[in-house]
Amino acid sequence: MVKVGKVADWLGVSAPLLDGEITEVASIENAGPGSVVFAVDRDALMHALASKAGAILANTSLEDAELPLDPRVLWIEDARYGFAVVGQRLRGRGFKPGVHPSAVVGEGVRIGVGTRIGPGVVLEDGASVGNDCNLMARVVLHAGTVLGSRVVVQAGAVLGSTGFGYARHRESGEYLLFPQQGRLVVEDDVEIGANTTIDRGALGETRIGQGTKIDNLVHIGHNCVIGKNVVIAAQTGISGSSVVEDGAILGGQVGIGEHATVGAGVILGGGAGVLSGKKMRGPGQVFWGRPARPLKEYLRDLARLKRG
Numbered sequence: 001m002v003k004v005g006k007v008a009d010w011l012g013v014s015a016p017l018l019d020g021e022i023t024e025v026a027s028i029e030n031a032g033p034g035s036v037v038f039a040v041d042r043d044a045l046m047h048a049l050a051s052k053a054g055a056i057l058a059n060t061s062l063e064d065a066e067l068p069l070d071p072r073v074l075w076i077e078d079a080r081y082g083f084a085v086v087g088q089r090l091r092g093r094g095f096k097p098g099v100h101p102s103a104v105v106g107e108g109v110r111i112g113v114g115t116r117i118g119p120g121v122v123l124e125d126g127a128s129v130g131n132d133c134n135l136m137a138r139v140v141l142h143a144g145t146v147l148g149s150r151v152v153v154q155a156g157a158v159l160g161s162t163g164f165g166y167a168r169h170r171e172s173g174e175y176l177l178f179p180q181q182g183r184l185v186v187e188d189d190v191e192i193g194a195n196t197t198i199d200r201g202a203l204g205e206t207r208i209g210q211g212t213k214i215d216n217l218v219h220i221g222h223n224c225v226i227g228k229n230v231v232i233a234a235q236t237g238i239s240g241s242s243v244v245e246d247g248a249i250l251g252g253q254v255g256i257g258e259h260a261t262v263g264a265g266v267i268l269g270g271g272a273g274v275l276s277g278k279k280m281r282g283p284g285q286v287f288w289g290r291p292a293r294p295l296k297e298y299l300r301d302l303a304r305l306k307r308g
Contacts, residue, residue, distance in 0.1 A: 002090070004055045007036065008074055010089050011057075011082045017071035020054045025087040028053065038083035049073075057082045095134050112149060127160075130188070142200065148188035154216070156195040160184040163199040163222025163240060178202060180222060187211075193218065193234070202240075209246065227264065239276070247283070255290075268292060 026035035031053035038057040039045035057079040112131035130149035145160035166175040182201025193216035209228035221240035239258040257276030265283030273290035286295040
């Protein structure tokens with residue numbers, strides 16, 4: 001429980017005229033006197049003003065002399081982001097540190113201060129987990145995997161597994177596993193969804209950049225480099241030795257071939273397919289389809305098929 005003035009401090013905005021107590025973030029429909037809500041458009045703001053919410057975060061772009069004055073409103077540039085900040089501050093870490101008795105911890109494992117190791121977690125020899133991490137039930141960190149601080153790994157994720165790389169005998173056709181002896185490094189503030197798998201490097205390393213958020217059921221192959229603040233939605237698959245640069249956004253069920261590059265700030269729409277070795281460039285550029293191409297081109301092709 002905090003005062004509304006404290007919420008204003010968290011957001012770096014002017015203190016409100018009223019300084020009631022806040023206990024939760026909530027939807028406008030379910031808000032009570034202890035709730036914070038947010039509004040990013042005029043309709044939402046009007047509903048919020050009519051609600052019982054104790055505090056309302058509203059985009060500064062909505063300030064209008066015609067609106068009724070309401071001492072509950074905190075004006076902020078991005079109300080949705082501010083709402084997330086308040087939710088996180090109210091929730092805190094959301095877990096108690098410690099190692100569950102059912103966890104399996106190998107030799108030479110490092111576990112940082114304030115970290116939680118959940119039930120059934122396996123930390124193989126030499127794995128390293130930073131401070132204030134939360135590893136949920138049945139997470140597996142294979143040998144040598146390194147996690148930074150404040151990393152969240154949801155249930156069932158497998159990190160540092162053997163990569164899918166084979167050498168083929170020309171005559172017999174036999175496949176032999178190529179050495180998979182590198183490591184996986186996950187930087188600070190990364191979040192990894194349930195049942196996601198990330199392979200270790202073959203001879204080098206696979207790296208997940210700071211602040212990246214990875215959804216459930218994602219697979220990232222060996223030697224991939226994922227930049228900072230990348231968002232990857234569910235059921236995406238990234239083949240080995242591919243690069244996804246800072247700030248890129250990958251929609252659900254995106255498929256990326258080996259040795260491909262997704263440039264900084266590029267947006268791949270759901271189901272997009274990137275061919276092996278392809279380079280997708282252009283901050284803010286949206287690509288869609290299989291194979292992925294600029295959105296305007298993709299829509300033009302769909303129109304042609306419809307006229308067909």
